[in-house]
Amino acid sequence: MSRVFNRRKLKFNQKNKEQQDDKLVPKPLYPNLDQNLEVLHFLYKDCSDMVFRSFVIADQTKAQLIYIKGMSNIEEMDSNVLTPLIQKADQQSINPKTLIEQRLSVAEVTRIESFDACIDQLSIGNPILLLEGNQQGFALGLAKWEKRGVEEPSGELVVRGPREGFTESAGVNTSLLRRKIRSPQLKMKTLKVGRYTQTTIMITYIEGLSDKTLIEEISQRIKRIDIDGILESGYIEELIQDNSYSPFPQVLVTERPDTAVSNLLEGRVVIIVDGTPFVLVAPTTFYSLFQSGEDYYHHFMISTATRWLRFLFLFISLLLPSFYIAIITYHQEMVPTTLLLTMVDSREAVPFPALVEALLMEITFEGLREAGLRLPKQVGAAVSIVGALVIGQAAVDAGLVSDPMVMVVALTGIASFTIPRYNIAIPFRMLRFPMMLLAGTFGLVGIMMGLLAILTHMSTLRSFGVPYLSPMAPMKGKDMKDTLIRAPLWKLNTRPHLTGEYNEYRQDSDQKTFRRQGR
Amino acid sequence: MIEKGKISALQMGILMYHAIIATGILFIPSTVYEAAKQDIWISPIWACPLGLLSVYIAYKLHTLYPNNTIIQYSEHILGTLLGKLLGFVLLLLLYTSASVMIWQYGEFVVSEFLPHTPKFVIIGMMVLLCAFAVHGGLEVIGRLAEMVVPIFFLLFFIIIILLLPDIEIKRMLPVMENGMMPSIKGSVTLYTWFAQFGIIYFFLPFLTNREKGMKSGMFSVLIVTFTLMLTNIIIILVFGNVTENFNAPLMSATRYISIAEFLSHLEALVMAIWLAGTFIKICVFYYAVVLGTAQWLNLSNYHSLVLPVGLLIGVFGMQAFLNSAEAAEHFRIVSQGFMDTLVYGVIIPMFLFFVAYIRKLRIFKQKGRRER
Amino acid sequence: MRCTKVIYFIGIIFFLLTGCWDRKETNDLWVVTGVGLDQTKGGEVEVTVEIHSPSGNEGDGAGGEGNQAGGNKTILQTGKGVSIPKAIEDLDTKLPREILWSHTEAIVINKELAETGIREELDFFIRHPEPRLRSYVFISEGNAKDIMALLPPLERSSSEVLIELAKSEILMKVTLFDLMEMLKGESGASILPMIDILPPEEGKQPLETIAYINRSAILEHGRMIGTITDRLTRGVLWFRNEIKESTVTVKPEEADGLISMKLIKGRTELIPKIDGNQLKMTVKVETIDDVIQNKTNWDLKNMEKHKMLEKELAQKIEMRLTDTLEMVQKEMEVDIIDFGETFRQKHPDKWKSIKRDWKERFPSVEVTFEIKASVLRTGQGSIP
Incomplete structure (x- = not known):
């Protein structure tokens, strides 16, 4: 019985591999603009939201601006890209590349060399500028789409504590984290998952606090996901957890940046998925699921x-x-x-x-x-x-x-x-x-x-290698201070031990208010 | 190695604690009372050295063969044939021990809580549950024990505190009415329990911190002694000369609790700690049997043995005794010194240790001769 | 791996679906609150159970609150047989539902049955896992059945009255466990509260009354041999160090009236002494009382009068104790006052030889009293 299953599974996998193989080698852009356009038109056939705008840079070079309607900032494109580039050049025969460097008043300009990169940039809303006779294109960081503002998370209300919550946009979410952790040690690794959705997934951690093998393990697990689409972090959760038959959640899900940050500071890894305000925190133990961020804002008793x-x-x-x-x-x-x-x-x-x-x-x-x-x-x-x-x-x-x-x-x-x-x-x-x-x-x-x-x-x-019931079983005396009880902050000197090596002390030992003797 | 998981010395100590105390707190007071009368609380002290001895021998053997269990090193010490034979005897004793435990569990549940429920359902459920845990391996059993132990202590102390209003000091008097002998006689029954510490030789090779193995084993013996003393004291203070009229005095005592009319009939507390403890106890022996059998058969993996062995001990457990009188007869014989636990817990390891020691001496002598 | 999981799963489902063997729905149960044991003329045992009759909350709609006051919601049923289990079997045939024994809190045994021995009958209640060790045991003057049949005006049932009476600890309070302990004790003597029916008030139905404790029954080796009055029962309680409630009224010789005092604290200590062949017992009593009524013209704040009062109190207690001793030690010759146990505890080695003929030697124990009585408060005020 199971052998039959396995064989069918194998066959299925092979078929999948073949489908994927032709996608793997990225095709470089052609030097000829028309050829490039032909390919792009072919790729975006029947996509009525694509806009191809051809113009001539400084009366000399043919160029093409490509973007998706509703995902890019059109006003800025008008004023900062088209207007300066269409203007006549002061000097004759100037290199269009230098012209772009000089005249384009856009902060984020990325060079792209393949069609795949081209599609990537377009899909996140960045307009693309292609030039005649040039094998490189430029992606302009002018993405702008409608998004929800930062609001109070409705699922995790607090009496005391910050009222901001994550939003559907990964960019906003990372900025929320970065605003709390200013240190450059906060690292974010970006992955793309989903054959069609190409969802951005960010593995966020603090270098030096998180175990390297843990980060490696998590990225491995995410990388091997190969499905059509990721619509919510629940997909990732289900595909990376250790025991999928268990009813118990093995990662923590939160909407609150402060909870995410406190977990980062404990050496855990936060996984941000674009398109959902719910971020994942791994590894998670049973007891940490019973902690609310607010626990640390109130008096310990x-x-x-x-x-x-x-x-x-x-x-x-x-x-x-x-x-x-x-x-x-x-x-x-x-x-x-x-x-x-x-x-x-x-x-x-x-x-x-x-x-x-x-x-x-x-x-x-x-x-x-x-x-x-x-x-x-x-x-x-x-x-x-x-x-x-x-x-x-x-x-x-x-x-x-x-x-x-x-x-x-x-x-x-x-x-x-x-x-x-x-x-x-x-x-x-x-x-x-x-x-x-x-x-x-x-x-x-x-x-x-x-x-x-x-x-x-x-x-x-x-x-992710951490026993679910730890620190009760296996017993870790120091970590018990923050499980059944919440010890006062000046007692919580050590970080919880998750896996592998860890950075033990999170604060200096004498954090209690100093009181002079004899008073 | 056949077992890939590791447990800490603390976990091993807790495992051993549960393996002894689970049935101990329930049945020891009335069985010991027969001989020791109101001195039952002294008896654990006399029995304690036996536990210490069995841990010591197991540890000494462990230092000689740090990566093997008794099934493996008995072959090394006695040669393949004799070693296999000894291993067989040992496993047989462990099988019966585990079966008797399951019988005891089934009998107690049926007689105290569910008189009409078929025994095979009750036993089958427990064996399945244990199989589930044993299948998870040593780490899972260790963690389970660690999770259970705080609840165990909490409920145990709640019971003792609730019994305090009913105690009367004069029930314990006179201390040592007939000298030391009754309490020493009473301790003979306890050897059955303390000798079970010998089973530690199945766990010592899988410790993360081996140097602490001995310490934690010894500590476990002492805590067991202390718990038994506490139980016996509280039982004798509450029940006095009526103790022997109850099968499970602690259970009857918690039934007797009545505080403010509302907190009464709290046997559920005892049932909870006893059931959790028995579960771990059966798991420990079940695991030992499974691991031992796998090693005896030189298998590379013990997982395939879990269910067959479970079936075996479950069926044995159901058939162990026909009625309570036969069981009483068995336990009487056991308490007179014919103890299976004593054989596998102390005598066999001691024998192996001496043989190993003598062989070692001989090797030293030969070496010495050669050098000369 | 997957296969084993499936096996576990199927196994668990299988066990769960097999049924509920021990299920007892409350709709199929009758809760017994009291049991009466009688001996019939033919020597059979008659078991009477008092059952709480569930009213249900259906039916009367709006009139839900107007439950009859004191609502006598009990049913009585009896069964006969050669032994208790047989009688209960007989009882079961007459009852449509299963009996729940675990809430039996009052066990009433009639005098005739107690005289033939209760040890054998109680064995049933101890071996059975359901009845409580804390059930109170009583001996009734008349038939236990008649006592169970009473319809007390305030409480829910007759057994509830008995339980409340026992709990008040004015006279003996003996639970099943206490009785077991006494039966197993060194002397083999036991004491149980004795109940009788209080004559109903005029104009009330003959059943509308309660049973009350008025004496104590003395048993030797489980057989009832006699009774003692309530006054002597308190004396026994003094000896056993179980006294909780007691009012003492003295009439000082020089005064012209009575002074009543209420016990606050009483403590008794038995000090055994073996002097050669003579057994001696010193009874040390310490008591603290409050004055609750003063009918005399004494000023109790006067130190001298206070001393005299204390002396009177001590004398009164000593008198009661001597009377009790006279009855128990000399007339009945049963050691219900724990002398034997005390000798055993203090002189365990000599006790072994005494134990054999304790029955003969008990009446000859020399008893001396040391009573220390003190009056703590003389009340908040007094009538001028």
């Missing part, structure tokens, strides 16, 4: 308490319904007598077993949540009213659901929203259902078994 609260609610969101099922159907002795009698009373008329009741309510709740996310805002209010009725008093009055169950579902719902990152909240929300089945079959023993299975699975995970 408050942050620690908040973290504990999050872990508590994590357990509630995963276990509360199954715990309820287990206790009400298997371990009635664990409930204090009076409470049990109340519960018995409220469950007396309910026609379903507790497991079915819980499944019903949880699925309804998940459905409502999903509906609330996708619906247009105008309808949202209606959904919440209906929802309140469905999982609220009406259901109880109808005798379909017991009162305690409504409480359980509501609390579970709230609990799953306290987890700061959406992508780690989802797996737990999903795992709740198998846990409920286990609880319905084996009671508390089943729950414990389920927990152990999840734990075992998490122990097998690695994110």
